[in-house]
Amino acid sequence: MSSQQFSKQVDARLEKMREITMQADQFERRMGILIFAVHAPAPFSITDIQGAVLNTGAQSIRTYLLDLMSLGYVERETIWTYQATDKARQLFGGAA
DSSP states (O other): OOHHHHHHHHHHHHHHHHHHHHHHHHHHHHHHHHHHHHHOSSOEEHHHHHHHTOOSOHHHHHHHHHHHHHTTSEEESSSSEEEEOHHHHHHTTOOO
């Protein structure tokens, strides 16, 4: 095997590892929001998440919330606020 072929194999493996790491990061961000949602005493906003969970842009948080909503773990309370669903509370052992 030439050094160029070896280099390409290493680059491909590094790229795969980077993708896996990014997927893990995305999962952890969604999990952080979900844990926050389940333990929130009242409906919460994107600003609440920014202050307590993630220091990132509103659009990113909105995307994570939309993902959690599509899975049935979070629901929109008002145009600006969200809350955990019974499904999410049951997942974490809370009362439904």
